[in-house]
Amino acid sequence: MLKELPSLSTLLSAYASISAMAMLIRTILNKMVPERMRNYIASKVYDLTAAYFSSEFTFVIEDRWYAGDNQMFRAAEVYLPTIIGPTSDSILVGFDESSDPMEPPKRGIPVDCKITDDFQGMHLEWTLSSIETKKIYLPNKRLFNLTCKKSERERVEQRYFPYINKTAQAILSKSESLSIYTYNQDDSTWEPTVFKHPATFETLAMEPELKEFIMKDLDSFVERKEFFESVGRAWKRGYLLYGPPGTGKSSLVAAIANYMRYNVYDLQFQSVRSDSELRRILTSTTNRSILIIEDIDCSTKASHDQTKGRENCEDEEDEDELIRHTGADPGVTLSGLLNFIDGLWSSCGNERIIIFTTNHKEKLDPALLRPGRMDVHIHMGYCTPAGFRKLAASYLGIKDDKLFGCIDDLIESIQVTPAEVAQQLMMISDEPRLALQGLIKFLNSKDTGEVAVEEMMKSFKEEEETEEKKVERQNSELAVSETRCIYLT
Numbered sequence: 001m002l003k004e005l006p007s008l009s010t011l012l013s014a015y016a017s018i019s020a021m022a023m024l025i026r027t028i029l030n031k032m033v034p035e036r037m038r039n040y041i042a043s044k045v046y047d048l049t050a051a052y053f054s055s056e057f058t059f060v061i062e063d064r065w066y067a068g069d070n071q072m073f074r075a076a077e078v079y080l081p082t083i084i085g086p087t088s089d090s091i092l093v094g095f096d097e098s099s100d101p102m103e104p105p106k107r108g109i110p111v112d113c114k115i116t117d118d119f120q121g122m123h124l125e126w127t128l129s130s131i132e133t134k135k136i137y138l139p140n141k142r143l144f145n146l147t148c149k150k151s152e153r154e155r156v157e158q159r160y161f162p163y164i165n166k167t168a169q170a171i172l173s174k175s176e177s178l179s180i181y182t183y184n185q186d187d188s189t190w191e192p193t194v195f196k197h198p199a200t201f202e203t204l205a206m207e208p209e210l211k212e213f214i215m216k217d218l219d220s221f222v223e224r225k226e227f228f229e230s231v232g233r234a235w236k237r238g239y240l241l242y243g244p245p246g247t248g249k250s251s252l253v254a255a256i257a258n259y260m261r262y263n264v265y266d267l268q269f270q271s272v273r274s275d276s277e278l279r280r281i282l283t284s285t286t287n288r289s290i291l292i293i294e295d296i297d298c299s300t301k302a303s304h305d306q307t308k309g310r311e312n313c314e315d316e317e318d319e320d321e322l323i324r325h326t327g328a329d330p331g332v333t334l335s336g337l338l339n340f341i342d343g344l345w346s347s348c349g350n351e352r353i354i355i356f357t358t359n360h361k362e363k364l365d366p367a368l369l370r371p372g373r374m375d376v377h378i379h380m381g382y383c384t385p386a387g388f389r390k391l392a393a394s395y396l397g398i399k400d401d402k403l404f405g406c407i408d409d410l411i412e413s414i415q416v417t418p419a420e421v422a423q424q425l426m427m428i429s430d431e432p433r434l435a436l437q438g439l440i441k442f443l444n445s446k447d448t449g450e451v452a453v454e455e456m457m458k459s460f461k462e463e464e465e466t467e468e469k470k471v472e473r474q475n476s477e478l479a480v481s482e483t484r485c486i487y488l489t
């Protein structure tokens with residue numbers, strides 16, 4: 001058997017000739033293949049072998065998922081700042097408009113910073129990267145890399161990701177500031193600003209029954225996830241708020257946002273160039289949000305003629321092409337809007353509220369008003385005595401006054417918006433009596449001639465200036481109520 005083995009000298013000479021051959025090949029390759037290509041091949045070979053032998057696995061979570069925002073990315077963005085520990089070597093900090101400068105700053109994740117997390121015995125490493133896009137008008141692409149052991153990959157998918165989503169949701173629902181987003185057409189993104197509107201259901205001047213109805217409707221909406229699923233409907237609620245300007249439609253939207261703790265997406269429909277752009281915009285909004293489209297009657301080019309005229313342009317790319325080449329702005333059509341409300345696109349996303357407002361419900365296309373399109377139609381009407389009392393409590397801090405009866409009568413007899421009443425009360429809110437007198441003057445001027453009003457104001461002035469005894473004041477108030485009757489009849 002030993003005889004069959006090659007001799008040492010044979011082995012050495014074979015080794016020498018192989019080495020010489022390798023040297024020769026290397027020299028030829030170095031001469032013929034450019035250095036960049038050699039490096040590229042070497043890195044590919046390394047990547048292939050490293051992946052094969054590595055015990056690590058990496059999840060890549062980009063900020064976009066198909067046409068919309070990647071909710072997993074958003075959840076990580078919310079969750080990770082809460083777990084940044086001593087092992088991280090940097091952290092983003094800052095204040096937004098709603099922050100108290102005396103409190104610690106808010107945290108964010110810096111690009112390329114490594115963040116570690118431990119979950120159910122697994123050690124996980126996160127890194128945020130930012131990649132420049134080739135198109136100048138598009139923002140940088142951002143992505144998280146999450147590295148774990150290969151053997152833990154399944155547990156990360158099944159347990160860790162749902163845990164992050166749930167935690168992020170809990171953090172968001174408790175977070176003190178909400179955001180309002182406006183769409184920036186130039187770089188096709190929603191831009192957030194801190195939403196700090198003081199309107200609440202408590203401050204809204206509207207009929208208590210209507211207020212209660214809306215609050216109950218919102219409560220039942222959040223609680224009925226399973227119901228929406230069981231009846232095969234998208235988990236959405238649509239409200240149409242209609243009524244004259246200044247009756248509190250925008251204030252109601254703010255009150256709903258504050259009540260639900262939902263962010264608001266404010267879409268200026270006039271600036272949307274096409275149905276396809278509308279789809280892109282809407283799919284990049286997040287769950288647990290309110291989409292508000294104000295003055296819907298002025299917003300859609302909602303005529304059937306227009307829809308028909310564009311039948312040749314059914315395809316999304318055709319539409320974009322049309323805009324690019326002709327500069328034409330086809331606008332949003334009624335069919336595009338309806339598709340979004342209750343077509344297939346409506347099923348994108350969950351737990352969303354869509355609110356349309358209009359000053360002229362009668363101008364809306366009947367197709368928009370058909371049952372099932374907007375779930376609830378809410379009429380925001382002129383100020384009522386109950387509404388006035390609410391405004392007096394908010395603006396003047398008073399619950400009752402002798403002049404209330406007079407004001408109630410006037411409010412019931414004329415059309416005055418809560419905005420007008422609020423404006424009058426605000427003028428001299430530190431002097432409730434004067435403010436109420438000013439309001440009476442204003443209400444009368446809306447209804448009758450100025451001469452009679454002036455007379456009444458004179459009597460008020462006299463009352464204020466002289467500040468005589470109680471009896472005199474009472475007489476004067478009696479005179480007021482008499483005057484009131486004169487004006488009303």
Ligand SMILES: Nc1ncnc2c1ncn2[C@@H]1O[C@H](COP(=O)(O)OP(=O)(O)OP(=O)(O)O)[C@@H](O)[C@H]1O
Nearest residue numbers: 203204205206245246247248249250251418419422
């Ligand atoms: N119902 C209301 N309760 C409390 N305040 C109100 C109410 N309606 C109007 N206001 C006051 O008037 C201002 C304007 O009201 P708001 O913008 O909500 O009315 P709107 O119906 O949305 O008007 P528009 O149709 O012109 O947008 C608000 O900032 C608020 O101070």
